[in-house]
Amino acid sequence: MDESELFKGLMNSTAYCSELAKVDIPFYKSIDTEFNENIKSVSSRFMRLIELLLSKVDRSRAEDIVDVEDIDNRWAEVSDTLDILFEKADYSIDKAQGLLKKPAIETHASTSDVANKKPKKEKLPYKVIHAAHLTKPQLRFRVQPNNSREFVWSWKLTEKPHSLVPLEKIIAQVKLDPSLKNSLPHPYEPEIQNSVYPPWVSEMSNPIDTGSVDETEPIWVSTESQLSDMLKELQNSKEIAVDLEHHDYRSFRGFVCLMQISNREKDWIVDTLELREELEALNVVFTNPNIIKVFHGATMDIIWLQRDFGLYVVNLFDTYYATKVLGFEGHGLAFLLQKYCDYDADKRYQMADWRIRPLPREMLKYAQSDTHYLLYIWDHLRNELISKSAERKENLMQSVFNSSKQISLRKYELEPYDPIYGLGTDGWRNVLTKFGSSKIIGREALMIYRALHDWRDSVARKEDESVRYVLPNRLLIAIAASKPVEAADVFSISKQLTPIARMYVEDIVKVVQEAEKLYNEQVDREKSQFKEVEKQNQPLAVFSESNTLGDYKVDSSVFEISKQNRSKLKTLLANGSAFWIEGQSQDDLRKARKERLFIVNQNIPFSLTLPCTQGHVESELNVKQSTVTEAANPSLNGEKKQEPIVIRDLGLNKQKRDSSKLNHKEPSNPIEERNEDIEPSEASTSVSKKRKQKKKKKNSGKLTIEAEHVSNDSPIINEAPFDYKNQKNFIADLDSDVGKNKFGKRGFNPLNKVSLPKRNTRELKKRKVSDGKSTSY
């Protein structure tokens, strides 16, 4: 297809259509039949063309397009068709420019990884985990287990090989000291404490590979003759590996089902169910300090050996502690088997039921693998401990030995049942905190729970079943919480009721109901006690009444009350006296403060008088007081201003002016002194001027007014030389001045009582103001 030709054709056809569209097409259609037919034919051609084009892009969207209305109604489909073309174009353009890149990481999974994955092992069948059909092997034990609560356990030792302290001595100690009965001493404690590893243990050696488990066949030991044969070979060994398989689900105290022992040449599997009482003979090997006993995780093995067989271990090496000291990633036997032997142990059998007889082949192989490789591992661990000891300058072998020694010193002790406090690993308190703290609420539920727990323990001991087999902890709590009234209630709690629980359903209901009765009785007792307390309160009231009635008794009671009152009064007085004493002290403090203040006030004037002469001091005081009065009483200024008006009227007569000036000067002493100084000579006038200058420096503009006043007065006095005239004027003016002053002041200040020095100050100010104005006038 030629795109350019297509473009040409389409553009030209568009142009012609536009040309035709210039006319009014609907109008011409109605007028001209031929025009209408032409339009129809061309339109149909265009429509068929559109249909062709759309169908070639996306056929499903281009169906049944007949009219323009179809296109408008289905524009979404047309738009989608166009979008397909545009997206394809975008992709092609980007690819041409090289903008598309392949993803860096492919998501395909590699087949090798899938192959490397280990297939998940299915769980063991239930028969292997719990052989419920099996008769109890403990029924065939020669010595039946004693599960009684009063049972006191003692050693199973009949003789003590490789002993430092004979067995007779230890037994004698126990008899002498009664307190040791409940916690017997460890019979081999001195031997274990004094034991030392043989010297060859601290030397490097090549690990001895004993081959695969499949290459050797374990030796089954179930008769005494086989046991004696094993003992002979073990006594010739330098080291042996030991492991145990224990069962505790269908037995109250549990028992050992299997013992695996290996040396460098052979593997033995001992049937401990058959040889339970004969295995004490192994102490010849286990307590021999020249033979190293290699265990892994011997914490519980040591206990079980003592309990079931009377066996004790001297010179134990626990590979678990070696992994701890060396800092390995894993601490289990499976880790060591994988690390040194590349052997994948099937750990599903760890929880299998080892009571099964005869044992399946898989279980035998698993049991053998627990000890078959252990000596090889012990060689490797020893070499690593020795080499790292050299690096770190520590004796790592000794530290592992010490830890193993502590494990050897563990001893078996019976854990008594504690119905009151619920102590112990299986005690009711532990179980309650783990499982039922949110369900057992209230005292009644707690009593029922404790009763059921006690019942479960007694039934387990009687039936020689584990507590978990009789009634699991969760079920125990569920029953206690629901408080069943009849057997149907117990069955409705759980569909997986244990066989013994089904057997003892009636007993369970009885226990629950008895616990409820006990609780109700307790509640009733408490109520009755409360009532008794109320009854006891009444006779006390009666006694008090009788006391008040009797005359003598009344007196005694009053006396007693008076005694109490006296004691109270004494306490009150004591408190009061303390309070008042404190008050007095406070008053004394206040008085002292006041006295100090008075002293301070008295001292002030003395300090002022010392540096200055009396005249200056008085003038300064007057000035200060005047300033204070002005500040305190601004209204006085207005009064002062009113007085000069009178003076102006008087001032018209010169004689009166002179007389008024002289009269104003007379009442104050310092002014008189100044006048006397001025008259005799010019030198005295200069001295007075100096004094005035000093005052100017100290005081403000007020003194300037005084200076002008004085300077104006001096020539007038000089002009009048005759003394007689002056004398006459003084006498006459005194009388007139006295009257004027009194009346004037009374008229202007009728309500004020002012002291004399203040009056003097006012007069001085008035003179200043009036004199200034008169001079200008």
Next chain:
Amino acid sequence: MDPEYSELFERLNKQLDNVEDVLKPLKDAESIFELAEGKSELEQAKLYITMSYAINSTLYSFYKLNGIDASERPVMQELQRVKNYISKIQQAEKNVNPKTEAVNTSNAAISSSSSNRPKVAKDAATRIIKHHT
């Protein structure tokens, strides 16, 4: 009928005959994507854009011919998209073959200013560099 209009109709029919002749390979093929096989990326892009132009152009002509105002229809937007894609293809051609310039017969429909890149002012750049050094 007016002879002018009859002449226009004759020419229009001729153009449609030409278009149909060009589209014969498409008619014979099952789909446009079948025709695109075996071609280069740019040729494929051209084919797709031509196809979309054909659809929109035909719709536009149909609207005009029936007296419908096409400016109100979404066809105008689609035609604008076609123009943008044509300029895209031209730029891609320049990037792939910078020396040779492809001759486009549909150049009249494209504004030349939008297709040109802004050029660096070499004289100004040299002056700036000399000034700073």
